[in-house]
Amino acid sequence: MNEIPHISQNSRKIRQAARHAFPHTIPIFAGFWFLGITYGVYMNVSGFSVLYPLFMSLTIFGGSLEFVAVEMLLSAFAPVQTLVMALMIQARHLFYGIAMLDKFKGTDLKKIYLIFGMCDESFSINCSARIPEGVDQGWFMFFVTLFNHIYWVTGAALGGLLGSLISFDTEGLDFVMTAMFVVIFLEQWLKEKRHYTATIGIAASVVCLLFFGPDSFLIPTMAGILLLLTLFRTPIEKAGDMA
Amino acid sequence: MTLTQRIITIALCALGTMATRFLPFLLFSSRKPTPGYIQYLGKALPAAIFGMLVVYCLKNVSVLSGSHGLPELAAILVVVGLHLWKRQMLLSIAGGTICYMLLVQLIF
Numbered sequence: 001m002n003e004i005p006h007i008s009q010n011s012r013k014i015r016q017a018a019r020h021a022f023p024h025t026i027p028i029f030a031g032f033w034f035l036g037i038t039y040g041v042y043m044n045v046s047g048f049s050v051l052y053p054l055f056m057s058l059t060i061f062g063g064s065l066e067f068v069a070v071e072m073l074l075s076a077f078a079p080v081q082t083l084v085m086a087l088m089i090q091a092r093h094l095f096y097g098i099a100m101l102d103k104f105k106g107t108d109l110k111k112i113y114l115i116f117g118m119c120d121e122s123f124s125i126n127c128s129a130r131i132p133e134g135v136d137q138g139w140f141m142f143f144v145t146l147f148n149h150i151y152w153v154t155g156a157a158l159g160g161l162l163g164s165l166i167s168f169d170t171e172g173l174d175f176v177m178t179a180m181f182v183v184i185f186l187e188q189w190l191k192e193k194r195h196y197t198a199t200i201g202i203a204a205s206v207v208c209l210l211f212f213g214p215d216s217f218l219i220p221t222m223a224g225i226l227l228l229l230t231l232f233r234t235p236i237e238k239a240g241d242m243a
Numbered sequence: 244m245t246l247t248q249r250i251i252t253i254a255l256c257a258l259g260t261m262a263t264r265f266l267p268f269l270l271f272s273s274r275k276p277t278p279g280y281i282q283y284l285g286k287a288l289p290a291a292i293f294g295m296l297v298v299y300c301l302k303n304v305s306v307l308s309g310s311h312g313l314p315e316l317a318a319i320l321v322v323v324g325l326h327l328w329k330r331q332m333l334l335s336i337a338g339g340t341i342c343y344m345l346l347v348q349l350i351f
Contacts, residue, residue: 027336052253059257069256077248079255086259092295093260097267098281099288105273118264120296127289172344175318178300179339182322183332185293197287201294214302218295225291229284236287 017139024129025147028121031176032151033158035063039070040159046070050160057156061149062119065089066156091219096123103127107138114138117145119152121177128184194239200228310351318343 040053052073053066060066065086072082096118103126104111114126125148126141189198204224208217229236244252271277277285304312322339329335 023333026333030340056253056256059253060260062260065256065260069253072252072256073244073249077244077252079251082252082255083259086256087263090260090263092292093263094267095288095292097264099285099292101267101271101273101277101281101285104268111268115264115268116261124293124296128293172314172347173340175315175343176336176340178297178315179318179322179336179343181293181296181300182319182339183326183335185290185297186323186326188290188293192290197290198294201291202298204291205295205298209298209302217302218299221295221298225288225295226284229287229291233283233287237283 013136014139017136018143020132020135021140021143022147024125025144025151027176027180028125028148029151030173031121031180032148033155034173034176036152036155037159037162039063039066040156040161041163042067042159043070043156044160044163046074048073048160050157053156053160054153057153058149061117061152062090063152088219091222092120093118093123095222095225096120096127099123099127103137103141107141110138110142114141114145117149119148121180122148124181124184128187192239194235196232196236196239197229200225200232204228310347314343314346314351317346 036057039057040050043053043056044050048070056066056069060069068085068089072078072085097115100114100118100123104114107114118126122145125144129140129144131137131140185198189195192198205217205221208221208224211217212220271281301312301315304315306312318339321342322335325338326332326335
């Protein structure tokens, strides 16, 4: 009998976390349905059944790689090249993991799903959102990840089912992702006193983009950010310019 | 490609992704204290990462041709302006996106 109040308290905690998490994911819903449907349609017109976008969005859950994977599936079988491409396109997640080492502590079994589903968007919300006091952090981050995952999989499946039947008059909707990253970046900028780390991120990316071009600038950018953060550790720590 | 080869290709994409997501957590167990340098990186990285993601979103914008990146610039200014004014995340994102859609559909 003693179990009942405990269980209802626990389920209230979970529902409360879901309620608080949902509004944070609304922009992702717009962006993921747009991109997910586009991706599903692309697979459909490339001749794949809906099972492909469904399982790929479920297991890979990383937009840019999934688009590249369509081309891989259409070319000759090249397992080593596939793995190397996957590691290179997804390398930025290494940074996300380092940034979330502490935040994911104490989230018990949910941690496995939090790491599995840590795409750019889930990471960005979970890393930057100010979770209100009294709301369970672990469940909040769990629902952010789960909602995003659902948007992506349903979008991809819908696109795969309907294929070219869908016609878009939504040109420009993908900007919702850019807008979200701009807002999160701005929030981060306003938090800092001297803006060292934000400036390092922008400068390294722009310089590498100019030198290496849009398809291969991410890994040099990551190396540049690591180098600059290491070189300027003392002034950055002194300014307290950190999340 | 045979069905098996397709399944292997998809599995390798998933494996590559999961390797990059899980590796930091496997290297730095939550039971042992995280080295100071890694703790520092964990705190200093987010602002740099968000800067990188903004540039990543804009990587295919060409300043020299097409619309010269003007719709992107205008929409980002709207996002920043709205956000500094109201500090409402959803409003800033929606306002900037609607502005961008109007610009690329009607003007550029």
